[in-house]
Amino acid sequence: MKHLNKLVLAIFMFAGLSSQAQDSDNPWAFTFGVNALDGGRVSAAGSIEDQFSQYFDAKEYWSVVPSVSYLSVSRYVGDNFSFGLTGSFNRMEKFVQPRGEDGKYVVETVDLMYYGVDAVVNYSIGTFFKAFEPTAHVGGGYTFLGDNSAGTVNGGLGLNIWLSETIGLGLRSTYKYSFEDDRSVMPTHMQHFAGVTFKFGGKDTDGDGIYDKDDACPEVFGLKQYNGCPDTDLDGIIDGSDACPDIFGLAEFQGCPDTDGDGIADKDDSCPEVKGPKELNGCPDTDGDGIADKDDKCPDVKGPKENQGCPWPDRDGDKVFDKDDRCPDVAGTVANNGCPEISEAILSSLRDYAKTILFESGKATFQQRTFTVLQNITGILKEYPNARFSIEGHTDSDGKDASNQKLSEDRAAAVKNYLIENGINASRLESKGFGESMPLDTNKTKMGKANNRRVEVKLIK
Structure with a gap:
C-alpha cells in the first residue's frame, strides 16, 4: 500500500483541476498550493446545520501539511465552464468522532496518509470589481486514507482573486461525500485549498494585439478596426471578407464589380457581359423554359431540363413520352403506361x-x-x-x-x-x-x- 500511494502521488503531480475559471483567451490553467482536511467532522455532525457550524475552526479540526500539497491543471470548455483533475496529498492527524455526552466533539489523534484525485466541473459565477470571481463546482474522485480507499461525490464553492490577466489567487472548499457506511474506512469530509493559478494557452501569431481566436487574419498583421485584417484594395471591405480583395468593388457585391449591371457580381455571373436573371446565373433564356441558352440544345423551343431543353419525343402519339412508354411503337393509354388496355x-x-x-x-x-x-x-x-x-x-x-x-x-x-x-x-x-x-x-x-x-x-x- 505504501508503494501504491507513492505511485499515485507521482501520477497526480502531473494532472489536476483548478477551481479557478479560465476564459477562451487563455483556456489552460495550472494551479499549485496547500490543502487542509477537516478530519471528517462534517460526517460526525448530527445535522446539516451542525456540519458547517464550526467551519472556520481550523486549529481544532484541520490537518495541514506545511508544503505544496496539491497540483492541478484545467481546460476552459465554454459558457463559463472548465473541466479537469486535481491531485492532492496530506496527512490526517485529527479524526473527529460524534459529540460526546458533554456536547463536544471527540478528536482522536491519528497518523494517516491521505491521497486524492478529483475530477471537477467548475462554473464561474462572474467577475466583480474586475478581480473577484466566485465559483461553484461539482465532480467526483477517489481517495486513499491509510490502508483504505473509496470514491466520493464532490461539490463546493470558491473564490478567485485575479492579480493580472493570467495570475490569480484561488480559495475553495470541497465537500466530499463518501458512500462508505463505516466512517473509519472513509468518512465524508471537507478539503480546503489555497493556491496560485497561472492561465496560459492564448496565442497571437502576428503580434497585432489580437488573440488568434479573435483575429480574422491571425497570420497577417492588421488593425483592430478590421479585426486584425488588412484591406488591400481600399474599398472598405477587409480582405478576409472581400471576394475580390485586389479589385475595388462595392459592399453590395462583397467587394467585386458587376460589369453588365444585372445585379450579379462578375465572379458569380456565367455571362458577365450580357444581362440575365439571377436564377440563371446572369445568362439569357430565349424560349423561357428555365434553361440558359448556353446550356439549351433547343434554345428556341421549350423543353424539360432532363432532355437538355428539347421536347420529349412520342413516336406513337398516345401522349405518353417514349421515355415513359412501355409500348413506344403502339398507341396505348396513359393509365397503362402507353400500352393497350386488356379488355x-x-x-x-x-x-x-x-x-x-x-x-x-x-x-x-x-x-x-x-x-x-x-x-x-x-x-x-x-x-x-x-x-x-x-x-x-x-x-x-x-x-x-x-x-x-x-x-x-x-x-x-x-x-x-x-x-x-x-x-x-x-x-x-x-x-x-x-x-x-x-x-x-x-x-x-x-x-x-x-x-x-x-x-x-x-x-x-
Missing part, C-alpha cells in the same frame, strides 16, 4: 380458362386435359407482354387447414412455373395460396366443393 372480354376469357384448370386429387400435378387450357392462357398473356398477373390458388374445406394452405400455394406455383417455362417472363407473374379461406360456394355439397377448388388468374394493375 374486359379478354379478362373474362382468362377467368373462364382458369376455372377449367384441373389437378390430380390432393396434388399439385395437372390432369392431362388441363394442358390445352394452360396453352390458351399462355397465348393470351403473350399478346400483352407488359401486363402483370397474379395466380391465386384455393381449396375446399376437406382436410387440415395447414395442408390446404400448402396445397393451394403449390397449385398456384405450378401454374406460374408452367407459364414461365412456356415463355412468360417471371417478373410478370406472382403466385399466392389462400387455402380454404375464400370459398365461392358451400363446402357441404360435392358441387360446392368442386367450385371452391380453383385457380384464378387476375390482372395486376
